[in-house]
Amino acid sequence: MSAVLAPVLATHPDDVFELHPAERLRAPGPAHWLGTDRMGADVYSRLLFGARITILIGVIAVGASLLVGVPIGLVAGYYHGWFSDLLMRVSDVFLAVPQVVLAIAIAQTLGPSLPNVILALSATYWPWFARVVYAETRTLQKEVFVESTAALGASPWRLTALHVLPNIASPIIVRASIGMGFTILTAAALGFLGLGPPPPTPEWGRTIAESREFLPDAWWYATAPGLAIFLTVMGFNLLGDGLRDVLDPRLRRSRTAR
Amino acid sequence: MSVTAAPLLEIVDLVRHFPVRNAFGRRTGWIRAVDGVSLAVWPGETLGLVGESGCGKSTLGKTVMGIYTPTAGDIRFAGREIGHLPARERRAVAGDLQYVYQDPGASLDPRWKVVHSLHEPLKIHARLSRAEREREVGAILSAVGLPDAHLDLYPHELSGGQQRRVALARILTLRPRMVILDEPTSGLDVSVQASVLKLFRNLQEAFALTYVFISHDLAVVRAMCARIAVMYLGTIVELGETAAIFEQPRHPYTRSLLAAVPRIGGRRVTLDFALEGEPPNPRDVPSGCRFRTRCPLAQDVCAVEEPRLREVDGRRVACHFA
C-alpha cells in the first residue's frame, strides 16, 4: 500500500534523486523523521521509494516463477513417465544450489541492473512452484474424487483444468506469498553485495551497504532500511500463514466430515 | 437369469500384474494381483466377488473399469472387447459401465457444488440442452431420495449418508447398464449398512442395473447376491449360486471363510475355527494350488499341479479334491 502511495506519503519526494550536502547525516527529528543519509537525502522518503522497487521485484519475479513453475509441475505431476522424471530432475538441479549463490552467478554474468536482478530471481525461484504443484498434483491424483471423475470418462484436460487446478490453488497462493518474502530477502542480499540495481536507485540492500561506513554514529541510516525489509518480509510470511489457515479449514472439514 | 441371454460382461483369463522394483528401479518380481480370472455377468443380476484383503478383488474391479490396464486377457462388455481400447474410446464406455467407491462421498470434488457435480457426467457424455440436463438431474435426485434444495450445497455441508446418495446420483445420470460396487458397506454400522443395501436394491429395480458387488463381508454378500465368486490370491476358487455355496462349500478355502463368519445366536463359530496362518504374499505365490500352504486337505499333487476351475455339484470349483 505505502509503496504505491510513496510520492504522496513521502515528506521529501525530491530527495530521492537530488543531493543536499548541507544536510548530510542528520539524526531523526521533526524535519526528517528517520534522519538523512550521506547525500543529505531524507531516509524516510527514500525508504518509501525503495519499497516500490522491492515490491516490483517481488511481484514480477514471483509472477514469472509462477508462469514457468506451475505448468511444469502440472505436466510432471499428471503424467507418469520419463518426461515427468526429466522435468523434476531439472528443477531438482536448480534446487540443488542455494538460491543466493545461483542468483549471484546469474546477476554477475548479466551485470547489475533491475531487469537482471528480476531475471536472476525468477530463474532460481520457479523450481519451488514446480515442486509444490508436482507434489500436490500427485497427492490429488490419489484422491478418490479425481480417480472417480476420470472413471466417469472425463478427459485429462477437463480433469486438470476443472478439478486439479482449483484444488491446488490454495497451496500455490500460500507459496506465492511466502515466495514474495523470500524473493525480497534475496533481492536485498544481492543489492547488499553490489549486484542490485545501480545507484542512485534507493534499493534497500544497497542502502544498508552504503550506510556501513557511517556506523556507529549514523545508526538510523542502517537501521531503518533493515527494519523496512524485516516488516515487509514478515508481512508476506504472515499473510502466507494466514492464507493457509483461511483457505484450508473448509477443505479439512469436508474431508473429516465423513 | 436367463441362460439363453448373452452375458453383459465377460472376462476371459484376465491378468493384472504389478511390477515390484528395487531401490535401483530394476524389476525384481511381480505382484500377481489378478492372475487368470474368467467369469461372466448376466444382465440384471448381482454377482458377488468375495475374498480377504489382498486377494485381488478390487484390482479385478478396477481393471474391468479401465482404471488399470489388463496385463493379459480379454474384457468383453456388451459383446465388445474393451480391455485394450485407445484412451478416448475407452472413456466413452464409461457411460454404460460405472464404478462406486468404498466411500462414495469422497468421489465428489470438495470445491464443487452438488449441482455442478451432477451435471458433469452429462456434459461429458451427452449432448443435452441445459433444460434437458436439469430435468434428468431432477429425476435422478428424487430417485435417490434427496430434496432439490441440496443442489446448491457443497459436499461438506451434507451428512455422510447424503453425500453417498449424491455420488450415486452422479453415476446414475448416465443411465449405466452395469455398476461395479467396490466394498460399498465396509466401515459402516449395521443400521446404516441396512439403509445403503436397501437403496442399492431399489436403484437396481428402478434403473434395471446389473451389479458386480465386491465385498469381504459374507453376510452382506449372501443377502445381496444370487451368485458369488470366491477369490484367493488372484484367482477364483469357487463360483456358483450363493445359496448352494453357503449351504455346502466345496473348496476348502470357502469352507474356512464361511466358518469364520460369526453367526448370531448359536454356538460360537470361533470355537471350531481351524484355519491357521495368513495368506501368502502375492509376490511369492505358492506353486500348484495357491491355498495348499494352509489347506487341511493338501497332498503332494497340490504342490505340482494348479487345479483348474471345473464343474462340481452345479458350481465351479478349483480343487483337486472337491
Added chain:
Amino acid sequence: MTELLSVRGLSVDFVTDGGVAQVLDGINLDVGPGEVVGLVGESGCGKTTLARAILGILPTGAARIRGGEVRFKGVDLLREDPAAVNDRVRGRAITFIPQDPYTSFSPVFPVQTQIMDLMKWKSPRADNGGGARSPFRRYPRERWRADREAVLETLRAVQIPEPTRALRRLPHEFSGGQRQRLMIAMALLPQPDLIIADEPTTSLDVTIQAQILRLLRALVKQRGVSVLFTTHDLGTAHEICDRVVVMYAGQEMEAAPATAFFARAAHPYTRRLLASVPSPGGEIRDIPGEVPSLIAPPSGCRFHPRCDYATAECREGRPAPRTLAPEHGVRCYHPVDAPIGADG
C-alpha cells in the same frame, strides 16, 4: 456379585468448534472378575470415549468429566492421585489393546525395545515405589532376564513363530494379525486384572479375526482376566462376550448375558439393531432416521425420535435402570418381552 469395575453416572463433555457435545450421559457399567463384557454400539455412540475415560486418557484440552465415578476395586480412579493411577493402575492392573495394530507401535524402534520399555515399568516384578517414574530408573539385570523370559513365553502363547528372532524385528515387518498378537501379549504381560480392548479386530480380515478372537478368549479365560471389549459388530460381540452392554448416542440402553441378549433383547433399539444384520434369506431392515447430534441431543431417552414405542414420558426423562431378569437390565419405559424376530 462384587464388581471389579463399576462405572456410575459417568458424564463426559467434549468442547468442539460447533459447541459442547455431551458424549457420555450418565453411563452405568459393571465388569465382574473374570468376565468378558462387550460394549456394543455404532460409531459415535461413545464407546471409545468410555474406554478412554476408564483408562484416564481422555484428550486433556477438549474433554471434561461432568460427573460420575469410575470405581476399580473399590477405588474411584477419577479422584485418586493421577500419578499413583499412572504408576499402579494404568498398564499394571488395567491394560489396553488398541484398535489399530498398524500404527500403535512406534515405527522406528524394534519390537524388543518397545516391549522391554513396557516391562521396565510395568512388569509384575517391578517395584513401583518411590522414584518409579524417573526416566533414569535402572533396569536391574536380574529382573530384565526374568522379564525377558516371561516375554518369550507369552509370545509363544500368542503363537508368534520364533519369538527370539521376532523381538529383533521392526513393527512393519509383521502382518496386521501378528501385530495384534503382539498387542495381546503386551496386554497380558503385566498380569492385569482387566484388559480394555478397543475394537481390536476391526481392521483384520474375517479369518484372521476368527483366529484372534479364539486366541484372546482362550487366554483370558485361562488366566482369569476380565475384559471390556468394545465393538460395533454384533457378530464379534457374540463370539467373545459373556455379557453385552449396548450404547446409543452416549447412553447405555441395555445390559444382558450374551445368550439372553441375542435371544430376548428387550430394548427397542437393541432389537432394531439386531434386525438390521443382513439375514440369510436376504431380508434387510434398517432403522429409519439418523443418529442425533450430541451437541443438541434429544431430551430423555435419546432414542425416542426413532423409536416405534416412544411416548411422552420418553421425551421427558431418561428411564431409570430396571431389572428384567438376573443380570438383564434395561433403561426403557416400554421394554419388549418377546424373542428376537417376533416383532413386525
Added chain:
Amino acid sequence: MRLLALALYRLVWFVPTLLGLLVVTFVISRVIPADPVALVAGETATPAQVEALRRELGYDRPLPVQFVDYVARLVRGDMGTSIFTRRPIAEDLAHRLPATIELTVVAMVVSVLVGIPLGVLSALWRNSLLDHALRVVTVSGLAIASFWLGIMLQLLFAMRLGWTPLNGRLQGFPPRTITGFYLLDAALTGDWPTFGMALLHLALPAATLAFPALATLVRFTRAGVLDVMQSNFVLYERAMGLPRSVIVWKYMLRSALTSTVTQIGLLFGILLAGAVVTEAVFDWPGIGTYAVNSILRSDYNAVMGFTVWAGTIFIVVNLLVDVAHTLVDPRERTL
C-alpha cells in the same frame, strides 16, 4: 547390506545432479553472456587481446566440445586463474574453505542444540508464554535479512558495548595449522588464549548465521512433535501408563526427528547461502568473502568457481542427509 545398496542408489542420482549443476553454470557462463571472453578478459582488454584469449581458452570451438572440455577441466580441479590474485581459483578456494566450514558447522551445531529442544518444549507447552515467545523468534528469524542482523549485532556488541571484536577471524597469529580450523587447532595445541579469542571472533557471525536456521528448526520440530502427539502409538503408551518423560524424550522425539533430519539438509542450504553475506559483513576470510570480493572486482572466473564449489558442497551434504535419513527411519530401508 541393504543400506549399502541404498547409499549406492543415492550416489547414482548424485552424478546426474552434479552434471546438471555443471550444465547450469556452463550455460550461465558461456551461453547467456553476449561475449563471455570479453567478460573474462575484463574491461581494459583490446579487441586483439580478446581474440587471442578466445583462441587460447578454446571458446571458438562448438559449444558441446567446450562443455566436455569444461567438465574435464573441473574434474582435474582446474577452475581457471583468478584475474586478481593471479592464482588458481581452486587453490584460493581450498585455502579459504576451513574458515567457512568452521563458521557453518558452529552455527549448525548451535542451531541444532538449541533449536530442537526449544521446538519440543514449544509443542509440549502449546500456547504457553514460551510458545508465544518462540513464535516471535521463528517469524522474525525467517523475515530478517541476515546481513542487516549482522550489522545490528556489530553496532550493539562490538561498537557500543565493545564486548566482541568487530570483524575478522583472529587478531595476531593463528594457531599452528593442523586442520585449518582455528578452534580445533588451538585446542589441539593447548593454546587456550587463542582458543578464547577465536571463539570471541566467531560469536557474532555464528549467531547471525544460526538465527534463521534456528528459527526453521524450532518451527519444524514443533510441528513434528505436535504431529506425533496425535499418533496412535503415543495414545497406546499413555494408555499403558509409561512415564511421560519416556514417551516424550524417547518415543516422540525420535519420531519427530526423522522429519527434522531431512530439514537439516535444507538448513545447510540456508547456512551456506547465509555464509556468503555474513562473511561479507564480518570480513570473515572464507569463500563467501572471496566470492563477494570477486564480484566487486568483476573477477568473473572466480565467481563461477565459487558457484560450482558451493553447489557441489550442497549436493554432497544433501546426499549425506539422505543416507542419514535412512539410518534414522528404518522404514525407508525397505524402499
